[in-house]
């Protein structure tokens with residue numbers, strides 16, 4: 001199929017007719033979106049089939065990325081870009097009198113994730129397809145994604161995200177590829193012809209129905225697959241079979257309870273620990289995914305004991321870690337393989353990424369609950385653990401303390417991180433610093449036991465979405481400046497360094513930033529009726545709201561700056577616009593209070609005319625992929641100020657850098673690597689190091705009260721939180737106040753305050769020197785290529801999955 005403009009116009013009109021049977025003048029942008037999406041999907045399908053056939057014919061090793069979250073956002077524009085047909089589509093629709101950008105904007109975000117972890121999975125899918133790795137996603141088709149956030153009277157209000165309401169143009173339901181997942185019941189082991197047979201009775205069968213979404217590679221004809229599973233009752237007419245009396249209602253209730261498995265995404269939240277529905281979700285998609293992988297493998301007519309040569313399964317954090325036991329079950333119980341052989345294959349197949357060292361985020365399941373829901377899987381984990389503990393016992397000469405320390409099952413809990421390490425051949429952290437902390441502290445005993453398993457893979461972001469799509473003007477300027485090699489080889493962005501000091505080039509980069517800022521200012525004016533000065537510094541902190549990310553530190557500095565401005569209205573500062581965007585987990589009370597605090601400070605400052613618009617504070621509601629794409633190109637200062645040691649990597653930091661923002665940061669996560677690559681002169685670093693933070697925790701020798709007593713600024717600000725200064729009740733911010741003073745400031749906000757104020761003053765000085773600032777900005781862009789997820793995924797393929805890129809250039813796939 002060749003897509004030229006005339007053909008497209010014709011096909012588009014035909015699509016409208018076949019879908020809606022109405023004249024084009026009766027239809028609106030939603031119809032146009034659906035028709036164009038559907039047309040693009042048809043176009044993709046051809047390559048999808050060819051890609052599949054190629055993988056099958058070449059017996060290509062494939063990797064399956066298992067993740068509870070895929071935060072993919074909108075797909076129309078990125079599909080058009082990757083297919084190379086964006087321009088022709090724009091021309092065709094324009095000639096039909098249709099506003100193309102409006103059509104792009106009406107797509108609903110697929111918000112099937114919370115934040116960084118889910119977005120990473122989405123970037124990896126885009127990169128795998130684009131560099132030619134046969135890699136697919138496996139996850140859950142949540143009926144409701146992450147809630148939509150509204151801000152009402154300064155507070156976060158959560159609204160359900162009914163993203164499927166109008167249907168989803170990119171998915172294909174494949175009921176004939178459904179599988180059955182079994183919950184509960186009783187397990188019996190019987191001996192039959194000298195073989196142990198497993199009988200699973202009285203279980204509850206759930207039908208897992210796949211919905212496939214095509215993942216289009218960039219300019220290479222490759223289409224991989226994202227398979228999302230939906231939970232349904234096994235017998236379609238089940239609920240009508242027992243129609244009479246109360247049975248009908250019971251049947252309806254049952255249907256509802258089954259479908260609830262894939263109803264909602266859990267908002268990441270420490271309060272939600274140990275919830276049985278969450279465990280159901282995990283086993284549901286993992287079991288369905290592995291069954292379908294095995295079924296496909298068997299089609300290739302290869303021996304089962306070679307599975308590990310053809311399949312890799314990667315688990316994104318511990319959420320899919322029951323996959324280890326489920327693969328053992330499938331091989332041992334259903335395929336009659338010996339335990340030893342199955343174990344060898346399973347550990348070769350599985351690889352695990354650790355995403356966090358926050359104690360409250362390490363998954364544990366109570367044994368009683370787990371056993372009841374997944375009796376056979378529990379038996380298998382017990383056996384894995386029995387053998388593993390035996391090895392530890394032998395290695396450490398009968399040291400029971402060591403066995404207890406490392407046991408997968410301990411204190412009536414199953415420690416999923418430990419299961420993941422024992423059952424995988426690779427364990428990776430997501431930034432150099434994070435991996436070092438895993439090896440030397442959090443997982444030290446496992447590193448000592450299995451040093452060969454541990455490795456680092458610093459996170460990445462797809463430069464196609466986060467530069468080419470979200471900042472087309474900048475992408476064009478880069479093309480004009482250094483050519484287009486960087487598009488397929490993002491490391492080539494480095495060529496920009498040669499022109500970083502060229503004043504005429506600097507000016508062009510500055511103009512594009514300004515144009516982007518004007519666009520965002522217009523959006524802010526229309527949506528919030530607040531005037532923003534596009535010549536002010538746009539200082540942005542956009543990420544999930546969490547105590548460790550320290551939005552509080554940011555807001556305390558703003559209050560201090562405001563105090564200084566009130567005392568001295570002639571204070572020599574560049575006008576600054578502080579922008580926040582963040583969702584808080586619905587059950588995370590303190591985080592929601594921080595949102596109220598930011599909005600209260602914003603109200604106070606934005607309505608104070610005495611400071612003459614030198615300061616503005618904005619909270620943009622409903623942070624998600626699309627809002628991120630709109631904010632990041634406008635950012636001058638990227639706030640990456642987590643308590644050192646707490647942010648495993650961060651990926652927001654990379655997106656901002658790639659768009660020319662200068663980072664103000666602690667030495668945490670990938671900030672450390674950003675500093676290494678841009679050099680000390682092109683980033684502003686402040687605050688405690690990870691080592692210092694860890695020492696303070698160990699020695700318990702930090703006392704936040706001392707800072708409150710000795711620093712007049714801190715004293716004043718904290719007093720302003722509780723004395724009516726902010727036009728809220730004196731009690732409103734008690735909990736924030738107490739967390740900083742009475743609970744001894746667990747995240748070292750007050751400890752880092754002074755250094756942060758200094759760092760912010762330094763930003764102000766640097767920005768006043770326009771040439772210096774633009775040099776910093778361009779050097780950041782020039783060095784961002786290393787953080788393209790194309791590089792990250794290539795390392796996973798090479799060092800973990802042992803998969804070679806398929807050679808796709810200019811060749812047809814069949």
Ligand SMILES: *Cc1c(COP(=O)(O)O)cnc(C)c1O
Nearest residue numbers: 115116543624625628650651652
């Ligand atoms: C990149 C991204 C994140 C992760 O941001 P961090 O600053 O790394 O926490 C979260 N949410 C969305 C929508 C993103 O695009």
